[in-house]
Amino acid sequence: MAKYKTLIFILEGSLLNEKVAEQNALRQTLKLTGREYGPTERIQYKSLQEKTKLLGFDERIKLTLQEFFKNDWISAKGAFDNQLQKQDQLNKDVLPFLDEVKNKVNLILLTKEKKDVASYRMQNTELINYFSAVYFKDDFACKFPNKKVLTTILQQQNLTPATCLVIGTNLVDEIQGAENANLDSLWLAPKKVKMPISPRPTLHLNKLSDLLFYLELS
Known part of the structure; x- marks a missing residue:
């Protein structure tokens, strides 16, 4: 031993707890853009996590934001990063x-x-x-x-x-x-x-x- x-x-x-932190940050970023994190979004996020779980942090976050914000993902990243910094669980x-x-x-x-x-x-x-x-x-x-x-x-x-x-x-x-x-x-x-x-x-x-x-x- x-x-x-x-x-x-x-x-x-x-x-x-980064799993909770990232999900909360995504929820708040969607809220800031007038969107909800409802059942459809939860299923979408869970499916995406299965595809990105073995990626590095930067690449995982990039793909997540591209999935939810499409062409606006770069502008959404600033809001996401700000929300992530507030997570302390x-x-x-x-x-x-x-x-x-x-x-x-x-x-x-x-x-x-x-x-x-x-x-x-x-x-x-x-x-x-x-x-x-x-x-x-x-x-x-x-x-x-x-x-x-x-x-x-x-x-x-x-x-x-x-x-x-x-x-x-x-x-x-x-x-x-x-x-x-x-x-x-x-x-x-x-x-x-x-x-x-x-x-x-x-x-x-x-x-x-x-x-x-x-x-x-x-």
């Missing part, structure tokens, strides 16, 4: 898990958003208090899946790669980034979703609490 001493969380998805098992592992393993937070956006989304949560270091999009000259995002953190925090685990929900961005940096990864996704051939996460769990089995906590 692997002994992970450092857990590197990707804020968007592993901690913040945590996944339900996040705080109990963090309470369990705090002071027993090193916790590092990595966000894919700029500092002002990520900080705004976290301001009404207790998240920031759990982490020994926090990294924002502004801290890097590149973005996922470039390996330098994670190797920079390893170097700055003087971490041993073999004892680090990257926790994310997006295969194309986060799990591929961990693989590029030769780090173990946990893909948080429903069990019914098949484990991909590439990128291939080290662990595939549907609940963060299940990770406790893989940690040696004193």
Whole structure:
């Protein structure tokens, strides 16, 4: 059983409920344009999610907006981004898990958003208090899946790669980034979703609490 001493969380998805956040942002964007998010739109959105679930964040959002706003998707993106920044709902098992592992393993937070956006989304949560270091999009000259995002953190925090685990929900961005940096990864996704051939996460769990089995906590 692997002994992970450092857990590197990707804020968007592993901690913040991005599924709810994106759906709420879409609902509010439609409302701003005088449209409803009714039964037809929900079915349309669910069908689209099945087609885009393995895409990176930027491509997934682009296709979603193109589906709902057609030729006006670029102008809709500004409103969507603004609404997404207001979403701060945590996944339900996040705080109990963090309470369990705090002071027993090193916790590092990595966000894919700029500092002002990520900080705004976290301001009404207790998240920031759990982490020994926090990294924002502004801290890097590149973005996922470039390996330098994670190797920079390893170097700055003087971490041993073999004892680090990257926790994310997006295969194309986060799990591929961990693989590029030769780090173990946990893909948080429903069990019914098949484990991909590439990128291939080290662990595939549907609940963060299940990770406790893989940690040696004193």
